[in-house]
Amino acid sequence: MIWTFLTYIFVIIFVLFFFGFCIFIHEVGHFLAAKWRKMHIVAFSIGFKKIWCYKHKGIEYRIGCLPFGGYVDIPQLETSDNVKDSEGNKLPSIKPTDRIIVAFAGPLFNILFGFVLATFLWIYGIPQSTPRMDSIIVAEVTANSPEYRAGLRKGDDIVQINGESFDTNWNGVIQKILFSVGDVTLGIKTDNKIKTIAYAPAVNPNNKLMAEEGLPYPFFRPEIPFIIQVVPGSNASSEGLKTDDRIIKINNSYIIDYENYINAINDGNGKPVSIEIVRDNHPLTLNIKPTVVEEGKRHLIGVFPNTEVNDKLQIKKIVPNSAAAEHGIKIGDVILEADGNIISSITDLVNIINTNHGSPMSLLVQRGNEKLNFEITPKLHIPYQIAGISVVFFNHVNPWQQFINVINMSYKSLRGIFTSGSRIKAKHMSGPIGIVTVIGKAVYNGSIVHALNIIAIITFSLAILNLLPLPILDGGHILISVIELIIRRPIPNKLLQPICMFFIIVLISLMIFVTFNDVDRITKFTRIFKSKQITQPQQIEIDTSKQ
Numbered sequence: 001m002i003w004t005f006l007t008y009i010f011v012i013i014f015v016l017f018f019f020g021f022c023i024f025i026h027e028v029g030h031f032l033a034a035k036w037r038k039m040h041i042v043a044f045s046i047g048f049k050k051i052w053c054y055k056h057k058g059i060e061y062r063i064g065c066l067p068f069g070g071y072v073d074i075p076q077l078e079t080s081d082n083v084k085d086s087e088g089n090k091l092p093s094i095k096p097t098d099r100i101i102v103a104f105a106g107p108l109f110n111i112l113f114g115f116v117l118a119t120f121l122w123i124y125g126i127p128q129s130t131p132r133m134d135s136i137i138v139a140e141v142t143a144n145s146p147e148y149r150a151g152l153r154k155g156d157d158i159v160q161i162n163g164e165s166f167d168t169n170w171n172g173v174i175q176k177i178l179f180s181v182g183d184v185t186l187g188i189k190t191d192n193k194i195k196t197i198a199y200a201p202a203v204n205p206n207n208k209l210m211a212e213e214g215l216p217y218p219f220f221r222p223e224i225p226f227i228i229q230v231v232p233g234s235n236a237s238s239e240g241l242k243t244d245d246r247i248i249k250i251n252n253s254y255i256i257d258y259e260n261y262i263n264a265i266n267d268g269n270g271k272p273v274s275i276e277i278v279r280d281n282h283p284l285t286l287n288i289k290p291t292v293v294e295e296g297k298r299h300l301i302g303v304f305p306n307t308e309v310n311d312k313l314q315i316k317k318i319v320p321n322s323a324a325a326e327h328g329i330k331i332g333d334v335i336l337e338a339d340g341n342i343i344s345s346i347t348d349l350v351n352i353i354n355t356n357h358g359s360p361m362s363l364l365v366q367r368g369n370e371k372l373n374f375e376i377t378p379k380l381h382i383p384y385q386i387a388g389i390s391v392v393f394f395n396h397v398n399p400w401q402q403f404i405n406v407i408n409m410s411y412k413s414l415r416g417i418f419t420s421g422s423r424i425k426a427k428h429m430s431g432p433i434g435i436v437t438v439i440g441k442a443v444y445n446g447s448i449v450h451a452l453n454i455i456a457i458i459t460f461s462l463a464i465l466n467l468l469p470l471p472i473l474d475g476g477h478i479l480i481s482v483i484e485l486i487i488r489r490p491i492p493n494k495l496l497q498p499i500c501m502f503f504i505i506v507l508i509s510l511m512i513f514v515t516f517n518d519v520d521r522i523t524k525f526t527r528i529f530k531s532k533q534i535t536q537p538q539q540i541e542i543d544t545s546k547q
Contacts, residue, residue, distance in 0.1 A: 001278050007085045011443045014451070016435050020047075022110065022459045023069025026466070029109030031072045031100055034203035037098040040075035040091050077102060077477060093490075096481035103477035105149050110463035111403070117456040120397035125394025127451050130169040130224045132395065135159045135189070138255050150199035152186065160187025160194060169395070170222060172384065177201055178215060179412040185334035201423060212524045213350040226255045226391065234388020239288040241389065251275040257390055262460035265290050266384050290384035299358040305346045312336065313343050316537075327376045330367065404461040408449065430521075437522055462528030471500045472507060482506055 022045065023505045031044050043053075046066030048071070054061050064070075075083045083091045127441050136158040141148050159165060161176045162185050168176075177184050183198040201216030226247045230236050247255045250264035265273060272289040302322020306314040313335045318325050335343045338352045339361050352361065356378070363374045379432040397405070416424025430438075435458060442451035467475040484490055 006188055009321040011440050012446075014443050015440050018451075018455045019432075019436055019439065019458070020069045022455065023458070025109050025113045026106040026462060029069045029105035029107070030074065033102040033105030034072070034074050034409040035099055037094070039074055039076045039094060040085055040380050040493055041101070041103065042075060042085060044072045044425065045486070046070045046138065077107070081101075083234075091424060096484040099481040100478050103474040103481070106474050107466045110459045110466075110541065114403065114456050114463070115399045117452055118397075118402040121157065121449070121456060122396055122398050124449060125396050127450055128169045128395045128449060129171060131393045132167055132169055133173075133222075133228050134165065134167045135227070136173065139221045139223040141220040145204075146199040146202050147186075147219050150186075151498075152188075152197060152199075157189045158186050159189045159353050160196075161185070163187070163196075169393070172226060174218065177218060178423060179416060180423075181416070181419050213428060213521070214423075214425070215428070222258050226257070226261060227393070229390040229392065231388040231390065235291055236288075236386050236388035239386070240286050241277070241288075241386070243274075245271070246278045247275060248283075250279060259546035260393070262383075262385075267415070268384075270382070270384050275320075286413040288386055292386050293383040293385050294382040296381075298381055299353050299356075300381045301349075301353065301376060303335075303349075313346060318320070322380045323376055327374050328376065329363075329365065329376075329447075332367070334366040335363055336366055338362070369471045374518070396507075402456065403460055406457055407464060409457075410461060410464050426513070427517050429517065431511060431518055433515055434518035434521060437518070470503050471502045476503075 034041050041059045043062055045062035045064055049064045050062045051062045051065045076091055077099060083497040085091055137158045138154055140153050141154055162180060183200050184197045185196050187194045187196050193288045203211050203214060204217040204219055205211050207217040228245055230241050230243045255261050270290060272287050275286050275288055277284050289443060289488040301324045302319030303315050304317035306316030315331055315333050334389045337343060338349055341351050341352060357379060358378050360375055360377045363376055365372045413424060416422035417426050439451050439454050466473050469475045469479040
């Protein structure tokens with residue numbers, strides 16, 4: 001309990017510090033540039049809602065009780081010809097070039113901070129869920145799906161997406177499909193020729209997270225090379241496995257993903273397994289005895305939930321030879337109660353099983369129009385692993401390419417919002433609540449590097465957003481100053497004020513809109529994760545990072 005509490009505290013501090021620092025470093029850029037150009041600075045604040053201040057050489061340095069970045073008060077950034085300081089004294093007007101320098105300095109410092117983070121990520125590597133692939137072998141395609149109707153079949157070798165070759169992970173492939181406008185085209189290599197098929201992506205109900213957002217997800221699954229990383233001195237290393245070995249089979253079962261790998265290891269209930277690997281293009285077979293994962297032991301009845309229909313738990317799948325299978329539970333049954341407690345999610349059921357520590361329990365199940373009572377004894381599940389194996393891949397992308405990727409993503413997102421035929425809509429935008437939630441989840445799951453990658457994306461995005469030529473943003477100040485340089489006189493306040501007020505209203509409305517969507521999204525995702533289909537613990541938490 002204490003450890004969980006401390007974890008939450010660490011997550012909160014981490015998120016507030018780095019998210020706030022992205023804003024703070026932006027304001028530092030404005031501040032230093034304003035001092036350089038000898039502009040009047042009223043105050044520089046760390047955080048909002050002043051609780052402490054210190055005045056030095058006419059500048060008030062403040063600390064606020066709300067640690068969400070900061071701000072710098074520079075009256076002369078306004079284009080008005082009647083700019084005053086905090087005491088009501090009129091300030092001299094400044095050159096448009098000075099305003100351009102000060103306005104641009106904020107986004108520039110965001111970019112510089114982003115490059116610092118990106119350099120670390122380049123050296124350390126960004127965690128990926130799959131290796132980079134320049135072609136995809138289709139392992140499975142759903143019948144009657146858009147891809148299937150277009151002609152995609154199991155075993156097809158995809159080498160092009162929308163007419164372009166690729167070198168990315170599976171998540172990158174999904175993004176290419178997601179950001180497509182109109183039909184998606186797949187280039188399939190056949191007899192040294194490329195056959196092209198086209199289809200309109202559709203929402204895949206099997207991916208609940210994407211389905212809730214109304215976003216398309218592929219109806220086909222790739223054969224992902226199962227390439228491992230091996231910890232030196234571990235059990236896997238002593239048994240002869242090496243980093244970059246590709247596992248082909250375990251006990252004659254082909255290995256195409258992590259779940260498949262875990263199931264193959266555990267099917268033998270701890271007995272030695274025969275592992276076929278490819279090392280430097282040469283086949284090799286090893287016999288390795290798995291070890292017990294002590295912290296993973298728990299009691300299970302062996303059911304997968306289908307969905308929570310009207311707050312009821314319906315069974316989609318039953319594990320063979322499990323307690324549920326042996327006691328007569330069937331697919332389609334709805335579990336209503338366990339030991340007299342109402343069951344509305346898989347979490348409710350798991351909590352009761354854990355509380356009973358494997359003791360017999362009663363289940364009230366609805367089957368059609370009947371209600372049936374079962375007395376069931378959960379079985380102890382003992383998970384096995386080959387200690388020292390990791391399937392997290394690290395992508396080393398140079399800082400410049402990371403920056404270009406963010407620009408590209410920003411462009412595709414804006415294009416999607418304003419283009420018909422795109423799957424990206426305004427409702428898919430996230431504001432501060434959504435961003436903080438994503439960072440917090442990454443930190444809570446132990447992926448600090450993944451969280452830093454998100455922060456690098458945010459600070460680059462903040463720079464790009466602020467350079468948009470809108471009057472209330474830095475890009476707007478730059479645009480107005482450029483116009484003044486061209487026409488050689490200030491733009492009348494009577495013209496600027498209503499334009500600025502309009503965009504302020506638009507910005508406030510947009511913030512309300514994205515905040516509402518963030519809260520709605522978090523509510524939906526929480527409900528989905530409560531019904532997560534788990535019957536045995538995973539040994540490795542795989543992180544993904546956008547390309």
